[in-house]
Amino acid sequence: MTDKLIDTGMVLLDLDDSGVGRLTLNRPEAANGMSVPFLRALYDALMRCHREPALRVLVLRGAGPNFCAGGDIKDFASKGEALPDYLREATSWLQICVTALMRLNAPVVAAVHGYAAGGGGFGLVCAADLVVAAESAKFLPGATRAGMAPDAGVSVTLPRLVGLRRAMELVLTNPTLTAARAQEIGLVTTVVPDDELDAAAAKLAAALAAGAPLALAESKRLLWDGVGRSVESALPDEARTVAALSGTADAREGLAAVIERRRPVFTGK
Template sequence: MTEKQYETILVSRENSISRITLNRPKVLNAMSPQLMHELDDALATVASDMESRVLIITGAGRAFCAGGDVDLDVAQVSKMTPFEWREYDLRFCSVIKRIYWMEKPVIAAVNGVAVGGGCDLAMACDIRVASEKARFGMAYIKMGIIPDLGGNYFLPRLVGLGRAKLLAFTGDLIDAKQAEHFGLVDLLVPEDEFPKAVEELAQKLANGPTKAIAMTKITMNKSLDMDLETSLDYSSNLQVFLMNTEDYREGVQAFLEKRRPAFKGR
């Protein structure tokens, strides 16, 4: 992957682990049109990079993402016509869809506050690892609007309908421990152990059978809207393709030889 230079994000890959860092720390990595455009472009690049086997998304400084930028997003949106707003929002939604359907695991490394659209961004990722300093909230209601970057889809599925409504109706911030209790955080670690925990998880996933992880992700995501019979049939069809991969053959051979498999992501 040829690393592009952006103004609002940092993108890198070390071996098979890609990383995108939202890089507007002075405004808590708030979402601007430029940031979302650059993020969308970077996600497309990572998705097509065959050497990349896992992606970490995090924020620079003391925040993950504080949602919409007051001047560059919120103030501008208030001046738009309904049709201008819809076109504008669809461009932001592209980021969420790229993460959700990317055929590789995406880790949200939530190092600080994740509010509004920032919380939606974290929820779109496959796994949320949070520092004990992280805070989560659905602040849309405080401006008299609803979640529009996936919150209405992701939040009830992660924390249940009642708790989703509690968070969305009040807009209250919750700490990382409460978020873990609700099911919004998958792995909670002390602040001083946070970078190591994220890297260890990313490396574990990068060492795994990439195509099998990707197909598990896609099948689970699609199965949320399937009945049992359809999900079983869909899984069976994908299994046939996976049984023709190098990693499947290596996994079987390693099992028979009682050794650790050396997956290559092929």
């Protein structure tokens, strides 16, 4: 039997009898792009996970064609000169959500299809414990392309996952990675045919749910704590940087270019 803990709205959450929870990003019409209301809903769902003693593993996935395309750029662009203040709030919610994923006792499995981009999608992938990707999935850091900087802890998690030089390449040049390439460099745990994604994630989740929960929780904690500079210590710096950059002409140009599907023209202002 499956218990629908949150069954309406922008984020859905259910928990079955084996202890497998499924958290679904549910804004398919916006490629699950992140706005402040969406991030608040994600936070509420994650806090519900933290107070569910029966939760043994959490599968994170996206509704519709994409896992998560990052920030909701149309929502961001609509804020105009108020964007820095809006992004201070958005990044605060995103930071809490990322921390909640990493500090959740239960292992987190991201099941990725379509695009995982920006601080939202790419950042959630970096914050997951294990990542199962469909063969056609695409991964894109995306921040500097829009005149912004990494957030969601990516400035710490990405170099630890793929190495400093590779992280520099990804963040500064923004290549779109195939699932196979993402697995090759260590961003993704495993790649499966598109039509096997749900089954592969469920199989992995079932194996984890059958494990020793206290041992898994403590092992997960030790590994995240061993990252070196803690992700939490980097988050305030990321937030200040993103908010400051969002007030620049280059950031406005970057957002406009993404919306209009053209190459941006940056002026350094």
